[in-house]
Amino acid sequence: MEHIPILRMGEFLLITVQVDMHDRLAMKLQDDLTERIVRFGSRGVLIDISGLEIVDSFIGRMLGNIASVSRILDAETVVVGMQPAVAITLVELGLELPGIRTALSVERGMQILRREAELAGLEVLKDANMEEDGNPPE
Amino acid sequence: MEHIPILRMGEFLLITVQVDMHDRLAMKLQDDLTERIVRFGSRGVLIDISGLEIVDSFIGRMLGNIASVSRILDAETVVVGMQPAVAITLVELGLELPGIRTALSVERGMQILRREAELAGLEVLKDANMEEDGNPPE
Numbered sequence: 001m002e003h004i005p006i007l008r009m010g011e012f013l014l015i016t017v018q019v020d021m022h023d024r025l026a027m028k029l030q031d032d033l034t035e036r037i038v039r040f041g042s043r044g045v046l047i048d049i050s051g052l053e054i055v056d057s058f059i060g061r062m063l064g065n066i067a068s069v070s071r072i073l074d075a076e077t078v079v080v081g082m083q084p085a086v087a088i089t090l091v092e093l094g095l096e097l098p099g100i101r102t103a104l105s106v107e108r109g110m111q112i113l114r115r116e117a118e119l120a121g122l123e124v125l126k127d128a129n130m131e132e133d134g135n136p137p138e
Numbered sequence: 139m140e141h142i143p144i145l146r147m148g149e150f151l152l153i154t155v156q157v158d159m160h161d162r163l164a165m166k167l168q169d170d171l172t173e174r175i176v177r178f179g180s181r182g183v184l185i186d187i188s189g190l191e192i193v194d195s196f197i198g199r200m201l202g203n204i205a206s207v208s209r210i211l212d213a214e215t216v217v218v219g220m221q222p223a224v225a226i227t228l229v230e231l232g233l234e235l236p237g238i239r240t241a242l243s244v245e246r247g248m249q250i251l252r253r254e255a256e257l258a259g260l261e262v263l264k265d266a267n268m269e270e271d272g273n274p275p276e
Binding site (some may be wrong): 048 | 140141143144145146147148152154157186188189191219243244245276
């Protein structure tokens, strides 16, 4: 097993993490993902972790890194499918995944990303109006 | 690793096969999948194998079984993301995946499934008309 597949679903990318993560695999995933975000102009990344029974600090950090890098490339990240036991363990370990948005299922995650994209679209419109006036709105 | 995640995407189910398959995992996948098809009334199953470098006769048989069982439950199966090298090896081995539909990407697979569902809808309409007449159309 050499890489984690990244699936393109319209303007979003979907990753299903199933295998045990290690340093090289995580680096490869981050490289592949950023390359795809740029190539496809993706607006969001969904990471499904329903296949993971354990999320340790290494995976927590990897998720945080992916979210940060994606955000810089203008793509939002949502982690979906976390098992209840994983959530409990994360809190017990003090790993509360700061800066990472979560949703129960891929479908809900997509809803969040679509809403985000719409809001971002409105912001762009507002900025464009501002430019026309040459003045910021009061 | 105890199970392969099955993601619900609207009326379809998506499976990403990444890990090495063995008997128990394959049986569990089939059980989980049939249960989901019935629970969600899914119309199609997408199996992404872009993460597999090798597809042997065991996996070929598993894909065939899943397709057959799903078809009985009125859900079509499409295998997506096959790597070129895998296709070559399959043909060399004489494993030509009879009865399994394939598509290059998840998006194209979904298009196939949507078209199938539309055609099936037309069939249902035709059957309903037939019933009203009491006679088959000429």
